[in-house]
Amino acid sequence: MNKFLRTLLPADIAKGLSVTGKHFRQVFFTANRRKVPFHIVSEYPEVPAKVQPRFRGRLTMLKDEQGVIKCVCCLACEKICPTQVITIEKGKQEGRKMPYPVRYDFEMERCIFCEFCVESCGFDAIILNHQFELAAYNREDFSLGTEGLGQNMFEPSHVGKFSVADD
Amino acid sequence: MFKNEEMEINLGPQHPSTHGVLRVKLRLDGETVTHCRPMIGYLHRGVEKICENQSFFQGQVWTDRMDYCSAVANNLGWAEANEKLLGITVPRRAQYIRTLLNEFNRIASHLIWLGTHAMDIGALTVFLYAFREREDVLDINEAFCGSRLTTTAFRIGGLREDLPPGFEKMVRKFLAKFSDCLEEYEALLTENRIWKKRTIGVARLSAEDAIALGVTGPMLRAAGVAYDIRKAFPYAAYEEMDFEVPTRTEADTYARYQVRMAEMRQSARIIQQCMDGMPEGPVMAKLPKILRSEVNEVYHATESPKGEIGYYLVGEKGSLNPYRFHVRAPGFINLQSLPKMAEGGLIADVVAAIGSLDIVLGEIDR
């Protein structure tokens, strides 16, 4: 009999529902729905997502104040990369004592964003930037280098712009 | 007209409740499972072999990708196994930070488990709440090492960088609200009659069977064996931490749920202690330029959220990369208990059994 009565009084279900009710109240009544302090979900493509300062994004080469590539071809990054996606060809440039990378190829499709290359570089010549929208339609779009048509290691990549603002 | 015979079916490999690409071959008599064999190997990438061909430093990135839900715990095991092999002592501050992140990882992994396991059984709401908190943990990961899932958090000899500014605030904010959140999950599940019906007495695994099969982690503790490597063979800074090892004796799915919920509370306690007692000092030991192994072989086991994860490394004295590398993956060994739990039960309970195992196929197949 007691058991039957307990079946009629669903206290456990009510307890669970109260959790849902609490959150419903917070979002629906108390929160200013414009400012959405209680919302966990962000409106991502419209509102750009924020990343932490240490975020590991795409590999980017840096230039110094004179606009010269900082890399001196010590090949440390090429050696440490666990997936061997960096290929460097050493060369000479007029009026520069240090070696100069004639070719610096980076195959992004196989990069695992571990930051070992940046860590190994003693010349601060490369960083991982904060870019994470890295999808592209063609495989060639992932092969980056020091040269290339609008697509190189110095600028943020133009692939993967899916925001509504673009079209 | 009706023939009475057994039917053989495949559960998976593309079944959403098998948590990845696990295929379970079942023979059914009506709805009763008479024979159950898990089939694995769909996600084999040869992690062990790859690590043998890379230097000690590079190997860590592969351990991230084994059990991607608890990458930090894998990193910790790898780093400590290597430190043993290379004869390096880690500074105390680094040990504390490692412990801190490891416990955060345990919370994140158990939250994933809670969400997906409850969803398998039919309680969808918890999933959304659990992932809300997991998001905060992943943000903490990202603030510390720059990546959310594949963390590569530690380095052999310590850490790459110290804690970032603002880290303590993030942690304290998380701790302040986390116990309320746990109560929320428990309000949704612990007393819920559907949840209880679906879990109590389901997929039993006795302590004798668990020990005979080598099962570790929450699975073993739910059977009443208080074996936790953090207590039994302390590593990192666990010796200085005050925490309990929660156990239950029922050995069913509900007991495993209770153990994991209690473990999350203990993890929060450890994080609190790490934060309060964080020592000052360097975070990286002095390392030789080239890492060469000092001893011939090591086995180092740590307590990952799933159980005992052990790294076995063989390196000849002076070698640059491991000669042989083997991972004792907790998921792989815990999965062997699935036939014991599922045979004789109903087919719907196989899903509950797989869920309560908390497996990640990336780690099982490696």
Ligand code: SF4
């Ligand atoms: S981030 Fe890692 S995988 Fe990518 S290029 Fe650098 S070292 Fe290689």
Ligand code: SF4
């Ligand atoms: S480590 Fe730095 S300086 Fe050396 S080759 Fe790589 S980018 Fe250039």
